[in-house]
Amino acid sequence: MNKDITSALRPAIVMTLLFAALLGIAYPFAMTGLGQLLFPTQANGSLIRDRAGTVIGSSVVGQAFASDRYFRTRPSAAGKGYDGLASSGSNLGPASQALVDRVKADVTAQRAAGVAAPLPADLVTASGSGLDPDLSPAAALTQAPRIAKVRGLSEPAVRALVARHTETSLLGDPHVNVLALNRALDQLGR
Amino acid sequence: MTFAGWALILGFTAILLLLTKPVGAWLFALYEGRRTPLHLVLGPVERGFYKLAGIDPDAEQSWRRYALHMLLFNFVLMAFTYAVLRLQGVLPGNPQGLAGLSPHLAFNTAVSFTTNTNWQSYGGESTMSNLSQMLGLTIHNFLSAATGIALAFALFRGFARRSTATIGNFWADATRVTLYLLLPACILYTLFLIASGVPQTMAGVVDVTTLEGAKQSLLLGPVASQEAIKMLGTNGGGFFNANSAHPFENPTALTNLVQMLSIFVVGFGLTWTFGKAVGNTRQGWAILSAMVILFLAGVTVTYWQEAAGNPVLHGLGVAGGNMEGKEVRFGIAASALFSVVTTAASCGAVNAMHDSFTALGGMIPLFNMQLGEVVIGGVGAGIYGFLLFAILAVFVAGLMVGRTPEYVGKKIEAREVKLAVLAIAVLPLMILGLAALSSVLEQGLAGPLNKGPHGFSEILYAFTSAVANNGSAFAGLTANTPYYNGLLGVAMWVGRFFIIVPMLAIAGSLASKKYVPESAGSFPTTGPLWVGLLVGIVLILGGLTFLPSLALGPIADHLAMIRGQLS
Numbered sequence: 001m002n003k004d005i006t007s008a009l010r011p012a013i014v015m016t017l018l019f020a021a022l023l024g025i026a027y028p029f030a031m032t033g034l035g036q037l038l039f040p041t042q043a044n045g046s047l048i049r050d051r052a053g054t055v056i057g058s059s060v061v062g063q064a065f066a067s068d069r070y071f072r073t074r075p076s077a078a079g080k081g082y083d084g085l086a087s088s089g090s091n092l093g094p095a096s097q098a099l100v101d102r103v104k105a106d107v108t109a110q111r112a113a114g115v116a117a118p119l120p121a122d123l124v125t126a127s128g129s130g131l132d133p134d135l136s137p138a139a140a141l142t143q144a145p146r147i148a149k150v151r152g153l154s155e156p157a158v159r160a161l162v163a164r165h166t167e168t169s170l171l172g173d174p175h176v177n178v179l180a181l182n183r184a185l186d187q188l189g190r
Numbered sequence: 191m192t193f194a195g196w197a198l199i200l201g202f203t204a205i206l207l208l209l210t211k212p213v214g215a216w217l218f219a220l221y222e223g224r225r226t227p228l229h230l231v232l233g234p235v236e237r238g239f240y241k242l243a244g245i246d247p248d249a250e251q252s253w254r255r256y257a258l259h260m261l262l263f264n265f266v267l268m269a270f271t272y273a274v275l276r277l278q279g280v281l282p283g284n285p286q287g288l289a290g291l292s293p294h295l296a297f298n299t300a301v302s303f304t305t306n307t308n309w310q311s312y313g314g315e316s317t318m319s320n321l322s323q324m325l326g327l328t329i330h331n332f333l334s335a336a337t338g339i340a341l342a343f344a345l346f347r348g349f350a351r352r353s354t355a356t357i358g359n360f361w362a363d364a365t366r367v368t369l370y371l372l373l374p375a376c377i378l379y380t381l382f383l384i385a386s387g388v389p390q391t392m393a394g395v396v397d398v399t400t401l402e403g404a405k406q407s408l409l410l411g412p413v414a415s416q417e418a419i420k421m422l423g424t425n426g427g428g429f430f431n432a433n434s435a436h437p438f439e440n441p442t443a444l445t446n447l448v449q450m451l452s453i454f455v456v457g458f459g460l461t462w463t464f465g466k467a468v469g470n471t472r473q474g475w476a477i478l479s480a481m482v483i484l485f486l487a488g489v490t491v492t493y494w495q496e497a498a499g500n501p502v503l504h505g506l507g508v509a510g511g512n513m514e515g516k517e518v519r520f521g522i523a524a525s526a527l528f529s530v531v532t533t534a535a536s537c538g539a540v541n542a543m544h545d546s547f548t549a550l551g552g553m554i555p556l557f558n559m560q561l562g563e564v565v566i567g568g569v570g571a572g573i574y575g576f577l578l579f580a581i582l583a584v585f586v587a588g589l590m591v592g593r594t595p596e597y598v599g600k601k602i603e604a605r606e607v608k609l610a611v612l613a614i615a616v617l618p619l620m621i622l623g624l625a626a627l628s629s630v631l632e633q634g635l636a637g638p639l640n641k642g643p644h645g646f647s648e649i650l651y652a653f654t655s656a657v658a659n660n661g662s663a664f665a666g667l668t669a670n671t672p673y674y675n676g677l678l679g680v681a682m683w684v685g686r687f688f689i690i691v692p693m694l695a696i697a698g699s700l701a702s703k704k705y706v707p708e709s710a711g712s713f714p715t716t717g718p719l720w721v722g723l724l725v726g727i728v729l730i731l732g733g734l735t736f737l738p739s740l741a742l743g744p745i746a747d748h749l750a751m752i753r754g755q756l757s
Contacts, residue, residue, distance in 0.1 A: 004258055011361055012262040014243035016270050019368070022235075023332045024325035027373065031380045031415040035390035038381065043390045045410045045438070047398075055398050058408055060387045060441040063400045070402065074518070078432075084408040085315050085395070087432035089515040089543035091666035093644030094500045095751040099514065099546075107506050118509035121499065125514040128435030128525075128542045134518040171198060172443025173521025182401055 048179070057179050062133035068150045070182045071135065071143050074122055075106060078130025090126040102126075115142045134175035137166045153188065161185065191497045195523030198447075199489055202527065203482065205451060206458045210478065213455055214462025220366045221343050221463055223247075232369045239365060247365075250356035253698025256344055257691055259360045260337060264304050264687075267333060272300040274326040283321030285394025286409075291317065298675035303330035305686035306338055306568055308420070308427030308538055308661035309652075309678060311670040315409045315430050320392060323429060328416045332372050335423030335456075336364040338570025339371075341690055342460055345574045346467040348697030349598050352705045357697050371456075372423060379418035379452065387441035388414040413438055421452040424568040426538030426661045434528070434541040435517055446520050446541060450528055453537045457566040460573045468598040472716040477576060480724035484565040485534050488554045493526040495551035502754055512551070515543030526551065533558040536568030538661025545640070545648065545664040549751050552664070553744035556651050559658040561732040562617055568659065574693050576728075578610045580715075581696070583727040587713045596712050599705045606696050613692040618735040620657040620681055625650045625739065633673035639666030642757030643750060647743035652678060657685035 035043035046059045057063050064082040065072045079086035092099035106124040111117070120138040140162045148155040165181045168174045219226055229236075240247055251259065274281065275296040279289045291299065295311055302309040303326075312318070318327070340363035347357045384390045389410040398406040413429045417439055420427060430436040440446055458478065465474025499511045511522040520528070525542035532539050533555035544552050558565055564576040580597060585607050588595035595602040628634025628649050637652075638645035651664040656678040663669070669678065706712075714720060750757065 004255065005262065008255075008259045008262045009266075011243040011245050011259065012266040015239065015245075015263060015361065015365075016266045018239050018242060019333060020270065020325060020329050023368075023373070024329040027376070028324045028328060028412040028415040029392075031377065031384075032390050032392055032412055034381065035384040035414065039384045042387045043384050043414075044393070045389045045391075045396060045408060046387050046441075047396065055396060056401055057398050057406070058437075060437040061408060062437070063398070063406050064404065065400075065402060067402060082406060084398070084406050086313065087315065087430045087436050088313070089432065089435065089546060089665070091543055091545040091639055091664070092514065093545060093640040093647075093666075093747065094512070094514075094548050095502060095642070095747060095754075095756055096640050096644065097756040100502060100506070100756055103503055103508065104506055107508065111507075117507035118504075119507060121503070121508050121510040121513040122518050124508055125503075125512075125516075127513075127517050128515045128540070129430075129432035129437060129517060131432070131437055132517050132519075133437055136518050139518075169443040169519075170194065171447045172519050172524050175518045179401065186401070 059177070059180065060133060062131045063179060065178065065182065068146060070185065071140055071147065071178050073178050074132050074135065075102070075124065075126045076130040077126045082131060084131065087129045087131055089128045089130065110142070113146060133177050133179060135178055137162060137174055137176055140176045140181065147185065151185070157188070161188070191493060192523065195493060195497070198523050199493065199527050202447065202450060203486070206454050209455055210458045210462050213459030214466065214474070216371065217339070217459050217463040218466045220370055221346065221467060223362065223366065226370050228370045228374055236365055236369055240361070243361070245361045247359055247362035249359055251359055252355050253344070253357050253694045256357055256360045257694045260341070261687065264337065267330065268300045268304040271303060271326045271330060272296050275299055275322055278319050278322050281319070281321050283324070283392070284319035286319065288317065288319050294672045294675040295670055298679040301679040301682050302661065303327050303425070303427060304334060305659050305682045306334035306423070306425060306536060306571065307656060307659040307682045307686070308425045309656055309663065309682060310427055310661070311675055311678070313431030314428055320394070320411050323416055324412055327427060328419060331416065331419040331423045331425040331427070332368055333364070334425065335372060335419070335569045336367040338568055339367045339456070339460070340364040340570070341693065342570035342574050344694060345577060345697045346464055348700035349600055350467045350469070351701045353703070354701050357701050372419060375422055376415070376418040379422060380414045382448065383414040383417055383445060386445045388417055388445070389438055390414040420539060421449045421537065422456065424453055424457070424535045424537040426532065428539060434539045435543065440541055443519055443524060446524055446528065449539070450531045453531050453535045453539070454566050456569040457535055457572045460570065464573060470598070470716070473598055476716045476721055477580065477724070479721045480728070481565050481576065483721070483725055484728065485530065488530045488534065488558055488565070489527055492530050492551045492554040493523060495548045496522050496526045498548070500548055501752055502756070505754060512548050515546030517541065529555050530558065532662055533660055534563065534565035534567070536563040536571055536659050538655065540662050543665060544662060545666045549744045549748035552647070553740060555662065556647070556654055556744065557733065557736070557740065559654045559660045560617065560621065560736040561728055562614065563658050563660060564728060564732070571659065575689070578613055578693065579728050579732065580724065581606055581610045582614070582731060583723050584713060584715065586727060587723060591713070593711055593713055596706055597715060599707065600700050600703050601706050605699055609692040609696045613689045614731065616684060616688045617657055620684055621653050622735070622739060624653045624677060624681055628653070628677070633671065636671070637667045637669060637674055639668070643743055643746035644757070647747060650739055650743050653681055656681040659686050
């Protein structure tokens with residue numbers, strides 16, 4: 001048995017090193033080279049820049065919106081909210097007091113802002129990543145009256161903007177990318 | 191529940207059924223050691239590896255030698271990763287300047303990735319450098335998967351061969367699977383992911399000034415190359431803490447579908463390979479039928495519960511299904527489906543937080559793992575686990591009708607049944623024992639985030655996930671402590687290798703037997719009766735042991751939820 005172990009040791013060690021070089025170094029570096037060559041935008045995080053060249057976000061990752069002028073994103077449990085270095089869900093269970101307290105506070109705030117019940121679920125629940133870039137169309141539309149008022153736009157115009165930015169897929173739920181929507185809102189002016 | 195949701199679930203299953211034969215046939219070519227078109231490019235690599243390592247790929251191994259080489263390889267791999275993680279602070283490829291891992295976290299992580307579990311006691315973005323992700327973790331995603339498939343091949347040979355002492359060569363099996371299946375598939379898969387928005391760069395953090403002028407930091411890295419094998423090898427360890435819920439890991443509904451397909455595709459294919467290896471593909475389809483029945487039953491419960499939503503939140507004026515912990519671009523159906531797929535297989539990737547599922551919706555992922563992840567299962571591990579149940583099923587059938595148990599031309603005798611029971615008993619002993627221990631010890635009780643029955647579910651889920659080598663979590667549990675890291679590490683090691691060794695012993699024992707042709711006295715192992723028996727055996731032997739623990743966790747949680755009793 002001892003002889004068996006010694007004879008198995010050489011392949012075990014050599015194969016570990018060879019595979020480490022192939023799979024741990026060559027493969028990821030080769031894929032990085034190919035990715036940078038073929039799909040440079042996506043490979044570098046689908047970043048969006050403004051006219052001055054400053055990075056203002058990624059088209060696939062969500063960011064926080066607090067002001068009344070913008071569509072707000074969902075509650076987030078990533079760090080203090082939309083922290084790109086601390087992705088996380090709330091991990092609160094369905095009958096958790098902490099969950100109910102949080103949702104109750106958000107529901108109350110929505111009611112105070114004039115949004116009628118029942119509220120779309122995604123508006124007051126935290127996503128899995130804490131970086132959800134999207135809202136459901138229904139959740140976006142609850143914010144249309146506020147946006148229209150603050151920006152002096154007509155409500156149908158805001159609703160039409162939401163409709164234009166709604167992406168549908170057979171494989172998932174309809175959704176609106178909030179960053180894209182808010183940029184379009186800025187382009188409308190006011 | 192919606193029509194579109196069911197169309198997704200059934201369409202998903204149909205695509206996999208169509209892929210079963212082509213993938214199974216490719217695997218069969220590797221099982222036989224046949225030449226493939228890829229040998230033209232990768233053949234020299236294969237031969238070069240053997241030469242440098244002093245391996246004769248044609249040298250047949252007994253089950254003991256096969257087990258020894260497999261174990262030693264896995265042990266060296268684990269030590270290698272432990273070293274990489276500990277030394278992270280002084281190694282290159284560390285744009286964030288992260289420190290080395292603590293001994294207990296490095297131990298836990300090294301065991302976790304070696305055993306195809308990919309339990310993560312850490313948050314990827316704040317712990318792992320790019321080099322650690324690639325050199326420490328990605329290699330395991332390939333090699334633990336290759337090990338699993340190699341072991342399945344060894345067991346297939348046990349059934350297929352007659353009166354011989356050997357079951358193949360571990361190095362040849364593992365190397366061929368890596369070079370001619372996993373690596374080329376991952377190259378194409380990675381390119382698809384990058385095109386869809388998954389980053390692939392050696393850079394680190396990008397600073398963002400948001401539309402409102404606030405600061406946000408985004409972490410990039412070699413994500414796509416790791417994501418591909420994370421799914422295809424049923425590993426599940428994410429680059430980021432939020433795993434496949436993170437938009438950089440899983441940016442669209444299409445990547446989500448492809449990720450779910452890639453979790454299952456090798457497992458589906460291997461059932462066909464098994465049938466082909468034992469000379470009757472209907473044997474493979476029978477096994478797959480039983481698996482798909484169990485899978486769809488699980489999806490139905492979870493989808494139903496998640497779509498029904500949380501009555502506590504409905505009481506507050508919130509409409510619709512349960513969206514806590516879910517991403518809008520996937521929605522309820524694609525999240526429920528993903529959770530059942532990832533736990534039916536031993537993947538453990540998540541696109542939604544299972545901890546925040548409704549009580550019964552989250553019980554199905556837990557129960558899937560407790561069955562031993564034999565519903566499709568992990569690559570290789572699923573089919574060898576299921577074949578252990580098949581051995582018990584023919585034994586039980588034999589007892590009921592007074593026939594000699596036979597399976598695919600081999601007599602099943604006391605030795606095989608004892609070994610199968612030994613392997614299957616590891617799960618309840620380890621899961622229930624360690625969960626019970628942690629529910630009374632102070633160090634254990636310090637872990638859960640949630641109180642009440644849901645807190646117990648978090649503990650139970652952690653040990654179930656570790657022993658079953660899944661790696662998903664009720665992530666509220668704070669597991670990065672010496673207590674949990676140590677105990678979960680042991681649980682993962684035992685859950686992997688204490689099943690594998692008896693399984694290989696069965697392979698060796700079967701290989702040495704003569705072929706018994708099917709006779710009028712044989713119990714048919716292809717028709718609906720057999721499929722029904724398999725489903726029953728998996729549920730009764732695999733599941734029944736866990737019902738009391740489920741009553742204390744998810745079921746009590748469900749009753750609290752519908753009564754609005756908060757904790």
